[in-house]
Amino acid sequence: MKKWNTVAIIGVGLIGGSIGLALRRRGLTKNVVGIGRRASSLRKAKRNNAVTSTTTNVARGVADADLVVVCTPVQGIAEHVQTAAAACPAGALITDVGSTKGEIVSSLQGRLPPEVRYVGSHPLAGSEKTGCDYADHQLLVDRVVIITPSRGTAPSATKGIRQFWNALGARVLEMTPQEHDRALASTSHLPHLVASILAASTPEEFLRWAASGWLDTTRVAGGDAELWKQIILSNRRHVLKSLSKFEKVLASFRNALDTEDSAKIAKILEDGKRNRDAVGD
Amino acid sequence: MKKWNTVAIIGVGLIGGSIGLALRRRGLTKNVVGIGRRASSLRKAKRNNAVTSTTTNVARGVADADLVVVCTPVQGIAEHVQTAAAACPAGALITDVGSTKGEIVSSLQGRLPPEVRYVGSHPLAGSEKTGCDYADHQLLVDRVVIITPSRGTAPSATKGIRQFWNALGARVLEMTPQEHDRALASTSHLPHLVASILAASTPEEFLRWAASGWLDTTRVAGGDAELWKQIILSNRRHVLKSLSKFEKVLASFRNALDTEDSAKIAKILEDGKRNRDAVGD
Numbered sequence: 001m002k003k004w005n006t007v008a009i010i011g012v013g014l015i016g017g018s019i020g021l022a023l024r025r026r027g028l029t030k031n032v033v034g035i036g037r038r039a040s041s042l043r044k045a046k047r048n049n050a051v052t053s054t055t056t057n058v059a060r061g062v063a064d065a066d067l068v069v070v071c072t073p074v075q076g077i078a079e080h081v082q083t084a085a086a087a088c089p090a091g092a093l094i095t096d097v098g099s100t101k102g103e104i105v106s107s108l109q110g111r112l113p114p115e116v117r118y119v120g121s122h123p124l125a126g127s128e129k130t131g132c133d134y135a136d137h138q139l140l141v142d143r144v145v146i147i148t149p150s151r152g153t154a155p156s157a158t159k160g161i162r163q164f165w166n167a168l169g170a171r172v173l174e175m176t177p178q179e180h181d182r183a184l185a186s187t188s189h190l191p192h193l194v195a196s197i198l199a200a201s202t203p204e205e206f207l208r209w210a211a212s213g214w215l216d217t218t219r220v221a222g223g224d225a226e227l228w229k230q231i232i233l234s235n236r237r238h239v240l241k242s243l244s245k246f247e248k249v250l251a252s253f254r255n256a257l258d259t260e261d262s263a264k265i266a267k268i269l270e271d272g273k274r275n276r277d278a279v280g281d
Numbered sequence: 282m283k284k285w286n287t288v289a290i291i292g293v294g295l296i297g298g299s300i301g302l303a304l305r306r307r308g309l310t311k312n313v314v315g316i317g318r319r320a321s322s323l324r325k326a327k328r329n330n331a332v333t334s335t336t337t338n339v340a341r342g343v344a345d346a347d348l349v350v351v352c353t354p355v356q357g358i359a360e361h362v363q364t365a366a367a368a369c370p371a372g373a374l375i376t377d378v379g380s381t382k383g384e385i386v387s388s389l390q391g392r393l394p395p396e397v398r399y400v401g402s403h404p405l406a407g408s409e410k411t412g413c414d415y416a417d418h419q420l421l422v423d424r425v426v427i428i429t430p431s432r433g434t435a436p437s438a439t440k441g442i443r444q445f446w447n448a449l450g451a452r453v454l455e456m457t458p459q460e461h462d463r464a465l466a467s468t469s470h471l472p473h474l475v476a477s478i479l480a481a482s483t484p485e486e487f488l489r490w491a492a493s494g495w496l497d498t499t500r501v502a503g504g505d506a507e508l509w510k511q512i513i514l515s516n517r518r519h520v521l522k523s524l525s526k527f528e529k530v531l532a533s534f535r536n537a538l539d540t541e542d543s544a545k546i547a548k549i550l551e552d553g554k555r556n557r558d559a560v561g562d
Contacts, residue, residue, distance in 0.1 A: 124490070124492040125492075126492070126493065126494065127493075144490075144492070146490075182487075183487045183490045184490065186483050186484060186487045186490075187483065187487050187488075187490045187491045187492065187494075187495045188490075188492065188494050188495065190479070191479060191494045191495045191498040191499070192494055192498075193534060193550075194475060194479050194498065195494075195497075195498050195553065196549060196550050196552075196553030196554070197527065197530045197531050197534055197549065197553065198471070198472060198475050198527060198553070199552075199553035199554070199556045199557045200530050200549055200552035200553040200556060201523075201526045201527045201529070201530040201531075202467050202468065202556055203467060203526070204556070204559075206463075206464045206467045206468050207468075207556060207559055207560050209405070209425075209464045209465065209467075209468045209469075210468045210560045211405040211406075211407070211425070211468065211469065212407065212408075213407065213468075213469050213472045213473055213476075213501045214468045214469065214472045214560070215560065215562070216476075216497050216498070216500040216501060217472040217473075217475065217476050217497070217498055217499075217500070217501060218472070218498075218553070218556075218557050218560075219497040219498070219557070220494045220497060220498060221550075221553040221554055221556075221557040222554055222557040222558055223554070224554075225547055225550035225551045225553075225554050226547065228550055229543060229546050229547045229550055232538070232546060233541065233543060233546065236538060236541065239538065240538060240539070242482075243535060243538070245482045245484070246478065246479060246482045247531070247535070248482070249478045249481050249482040250478050250482075250528070250531075253474060253478055254524060254528070257513070257517060257520065257521060257524070258521070260514065260517070262510065262514060265510050265513065265514065266506055266507065266510045268477060268478065268481055269474075269477050269502075269506035269509055269510055270506045271477075271480075271481035272476065272477030272478065272479070272480035272481040272499070272502040272506075273477070273480070273502055273503055273504070273505075273506050275480045275481060275483055275485070275488060275499075275502075276476075276480045276499050276500070276502040276503040277503055278485075278488055279488050279491045279495070279496065279499075281496070
């Protein structure tokens, strides 16, 4: 049974493409409209069967949509949600997949027409890969999607977005936009910038000796620099707080190494191991 | 054809056990003597067929060895090499698998009997796992092993140790102990401590939100804290230099984030991506 007649996806990269593929494979919708700026990306999405039709015009693309999913880089999300909200049918549901939520959700507060309903989402299913060529109809299976309704959100909208992600095989958890941004600053944005700084600070002459430790620790630094710059800037306040925590432990380690304080070094390594072991593989 | 009659392995954990398994599977030696302090570890190595006999007595264990491989934690390696050198037959070859080389090699300089030959080794085949239960006869296949002959090393000794690692399927590269320690400080020891500091600084309440980015970036922090403390302390001088490079880029990033210097943030993320992409998966 189709759950939706038409789903519009704005931005058909890795995530947008994967959502399209999953919707089609699972027979959840009749039409998937792929919306993007570049004709080449849209052709690719069509060829990969991630969408059933394409357009570069957002207003036209969402005109018949009962669900709109905005999958563009963080910086453009709020504007795309507004454009879609102005053009989609009354009663349509809108969500996005941005890695930060506070700035997006608050900038939309009170700025959407009453007849459309928006709920922010963040699927924890990233990758250092980008583009529809890496799209995977199973990308969201068993992954966590955090949704961030705010005080004014209609319960029916929250329920609809929850059902959408569940239908793609994901587990849905609710948080406020602020709780989300605070947690993700620690578990995603800080690790990314630490990985980037580590990779950037490795002298080129030594890169040939990089083995599994360096490769794992720096893996996410291979992600798109522009996308991550936007994510970090749009969650600046919380990232700065997480960074301060990191700098404090780093300063303590540096001091221990300067003074050959073996017990202090062991303590920090053990603290790290305890947290790492608590999470598992 | 057997290449060696008896190989003695001091320390039958992940690496020592894997070497024993590989020697036996490849039919390279008649006897593999497992030497260790704990009877339980030795029993496990015997049960896993990593060794053909076991003893807790180093002198007795190496008495008939034509090759001795010291696979204990870094702190004890130099002493084990000396004990083995005093007890093994004239003409025997000794190597170790320590993650640092400068301190070990220099502390042995001029302190070994002339009739035994020692060459330091470091297989780049670590894991956050420890213990013979994780031993794998293919652990060294296609991996790089760095060997670190010094000025006084007989060319025949270097050749013998090179042949040993090649026989296990590894690629061998030669460096001086100092070159090794300088490179590995950047590509292994610094990533380890950065991963540990990142994991240690993540608030416990947020660990449930850890997804692939955090998991990759902190993976090595799950390694044995005591082993890594020894590695970092025994390569302290070079680790401090690598750490200074990291701190410099970190300070620059922190400043860019404080001042919302978007171009500077992009630059650091791009520098990191360039180095990461240069190494590959």
